Every structure is written in C-alpha cells, then in structure tokens.
Amino acid sequence: MEEKTDTSVDFAGLKLANPVFVVSGTSGYADELADFTDLNRLGGFITKSITLKPRKGNPPERIVETDAGMLNAIGLANIGLDKFIEEKLPIIEKLKVPVFVNVAGETISEYVTVVERLATERAIAGFELNISCPNVTKGGISFGTDPAQAAEITSAVKKAAAQKPLMVKLSPAVTDISVIARAAVEAGADALSLINTFTAMAIDIETAKPVLANKTGGLSGPAIKSIAVYLVNKVYNEVAKERRIPILGIGGIRTASDAVEFIIAGASAVGIGTANFIEPGCAVKIIEGIKKYCARKEIKNIKELTGSLKA
Ligand SMILES: Cc1cc2nc3c(=O)[nH]c(=O)nc-3n(C[C@H](O)[C@H](O)[C@H](O)COP(=O)(O)O)c2cc1C
Numbered sequence: 001m002e003e004k005t006d007t008s009v010d011f012a013g014l015k016l017a018n019p020v021f022v023v024s025g026t027s028g029y030a031d032e033l034a035d036f037t038d039l040n041r042l043g044g045f046i047t048k049s050i051t052l053k054p055r056k057g058n059p060p061e062r063i064v065e066t067d068a069g070m071l072n073a074i075g076l077a078n079i080g081l082d083k084f085i086e087e088k089l090p091i092i093e094k095l096k097v098p099v100f101v102n103v104a105g106e107t108i109s110e111y112v113t114v115v116e117r118l119a120t121e122r123a124i125a126g127f128e129l130n131i132s133c134p135n136v137t138k139g140g141i142s143f144g145t146d147p148a149q150a151a152e153i154t155s156a157v158k159k160a161a162a163q164k165p166l167m168v169k170l171s172p173a174v175t176d177i178s179v180i181a182r183a184a185v186e187a188g189a190d191a192l193s194l195i196n197t198f199t200a201m202a203i204d205i206e207t208a209k210p211v212l213a214n215k216t217g218g219l220s221g222p223a224i225k226s227i228a229v230y231l232v233n234k235v236y237n238e239v240a241k242e243r244r245i246p247i248l249g250i251g252g253i254r255t256a257s258d259a260v261e262f263i264i265a266g267a268s269a270v271g272i273g274t275a276n277f278i279e280p281g282c283a284v285k286i287i288e289g290i291k292k293y294c295a296r297k298e299i300k301n302i303k304e305l306t307g308s309l310k311a
Pocket of ligand 1: 023024025026048049070072074076102130133169195196197219220221222224250251252253271272273274275
C-alpha cells in the first residue's frame with residue numbers, strides 16, 4: 001500500500017519526523033541501544049535521569065518481573081552531570097534525532113544548576129523534568145504531587161532552560177493529575193509527559209520479605225497501559241487541548257496499536273519504555289505500524305489523529 005501519511009509532529013516548538021520516542025531510564029544516555037536499533041529513525045530520544053552529582057542508586061535487588069510488567073527501584077543511579085558532559089554529549093551530538101535530557105534532583109537549585117549547564121549545548125533539543133520518580137527518598141516525586149511545588153520547580157527550571165523546550169513528567173500517584181498538569185503548564189511547561197511508574201510491591205513468600213531491597217518499586221509495562229491511556233485523555237481534555245500543550249503519552253506501550261490508542265486519547269507523541277527491554281528494536285517497528293494504520297485509515301496527517309476519540 002502506498003504511504004501517504006505525513007507522520008511529522010510539531011512538539012513544543014520542535015519538528016519530529018515521527019511521534020515515537022524511547023523514554024527515560026530504558027535506553028541509556030545515548031548509544032546503548034545503537035547495536036540493536038537505528039536510533040536515527042526515532043522521533044526523539046530521552047536520556048536516563050541526570051543529577052548534579054553521580055548517584056549509585058539503591059542496592060540490589062532493584063528489578064523484578066511481574067505478571068504484566070516489572071517493578072524497578074533503581075533509585076536514579078546515574079553518572080552525574082560532569083561525566084555526562086564529558087562522555088555522553090559527544091555521542092549525543094552525532095545523533096540526528098532531537099534528544100531531551102531528563103533531569104532529576106533533591107532540591108530545586110540542583111535541577112536548575114544541571115539545566116543551566118546544559119542549556120547552551122546545541123546537541124540538546126530540550127529538557128524533561130522528572131518530578132515523578134517514586135524510588136528516591138528526597139526530591140523526586142515530592143515535587144510532582146503538590147501543585148505549588150510543581151509550579152515553583154517548573155518556573156525555576158524554565159528560566160534556566162532559556163530557549164529550549166521544557167517537558168514536565170507527571171506522576172500518576174496523585175488524586176487528580178490535571179491539578180498538577182495545570183500547575184506545570186501555568187508555570188511555563190511547553191509539554192507534558194505522562195505517566196511515570198506506580199509505587200508497588202512484590203513479596204517473596206518463602207522469606208516473607210519484599211523482593212526489592214528498597215521494599216517498593218515503580219510498576220511499569222502493559223499492566224499500567226489502560227490507566228495511562230485514561231490519564232492522557234483526562235489531561236488532554238482538562239488541560240492540554242485548549243492550551244495547545246503537546247502530551248507525550250507513556251505507559252505500557254508495546255505495539256503500534258497501543259501507540260495509536262494513546263494518540264487517539266490525546267497524545268501528540270508516544271514513548272516506549274519497558275518494551276525496550278523485551279525487544280530493543282520495537283520502537284522502529286511501532287513507527288512502521290503507525291504508518292500502516294494511518295494508510296489503512298486514509299489519514300493524511302498524523303496530527304488529525306491526536307485527540308480524535310469519539311463519544
Ligand atoms: C528500569 C527503569 C528505569 C527508569 N528510570 C527512569 C528515570 O531515570 N527517569 C524517569 O523519568 N523515568 C524513569 N523510568 C520510567 C519510564 O521512563 C516510564 O515513564 C515508565 O516506565 C512507564 O512506561 P513503560 O510502561 O513503557 O515502561 C524508568 C523505568 C524503568 C522500567
């Protein structure tokens with residue numbers, strides 16, 4: 001079948017060739033997936049969270065498979081800003097797709113320092129603010145569960161990001177996700193990404209102890225997909241649509257049909273996470289599948305699909 005669909009997406013001032021990202025923490029910093037897939041075919045790439053200082057993260061066990069997904073309690077282990085600049089930026093410079101650097105921290109000034117240092121780097125297209133990590137004791141999710149704190153950190157980081165777009169990554173672990181989404185957008189967020197993982201637990205019944213050393217971890221994968229689709233649709237209807245803020249839909253996407261569900265729900269782009277561990281090349285397959293779907297449905301421009309949910 002002849003492909004006629006324009007799959008390019010305008011995303012927070014950036015032009016993406018297609019709407020498929022690989023997301024933070026599942027694809028390394030830059031080239032770790034390069035042996036398995038052609039990263040330049042993606043719509044965009046999001047790095048593992050970077051903090052000002054290197055972090056060892058939590059002790060093992062840090063990962064456990066569940067029935068329809070996994071729990072992780074990595075605890076934001078990362079090489080820190082200096083090493084990132086020294087070792088990873090030169091690789092990122094060679095990538096042809098827009099790269100968002102995901103930033104985390106314990107204090108607002110830590111986030112601001114990281115973003116300020118990177119704001120002038122040409123290789124970086126934008127920033128993703130991680131205010132939704134459930135696996136750290138300080139910072140992380142606490143900024144993402146209180147609207148006043150979400151607004152304060154978003155506006156401080158937005159200033160530090162200068163001309164580069166800022167995407168704010170939301171946690172599902174709140175009473176009303178739209179309240180946090182609205183706070184972030186009113187404080188200057190150019191895009192929203194959702195969702196991060198749900199706090200969850202697995203128990204070894206022989207020892208009666210939690211499987212993860214951290215006791216709890218973040219649940220991701222197919223188990224969370226339907227909740228993520230619902231939350232994307234809710235934020236689209238209640239916050240993003242009228243303000244024309246693009247949403248990056250994330251949560252359990254494994255196939256092109258999963259991705260299309262998120263786009264119909266209101267996402268302008270989608271992010272692939274846990275599925276990369278099962279099949280590292282799946283993002284490219286998903287792009288091809290979305291194109292086939294659009295051709296079959298005679299959709300000329302993928303933008304028509306965003307928020308096209310019928311009653
Ligand atoms: C092993 C692992 C590590 C992760 N690390 C990060 C991280 O450093 N920063 C972040 O914002 N999200 C992180 N996430 C969350 C993912 O980016 C994504 O939001 C979540 O897993 C839901 O998508 P999925 O179901 O497609 O995996 C991590 C997820 C996993 C499974």
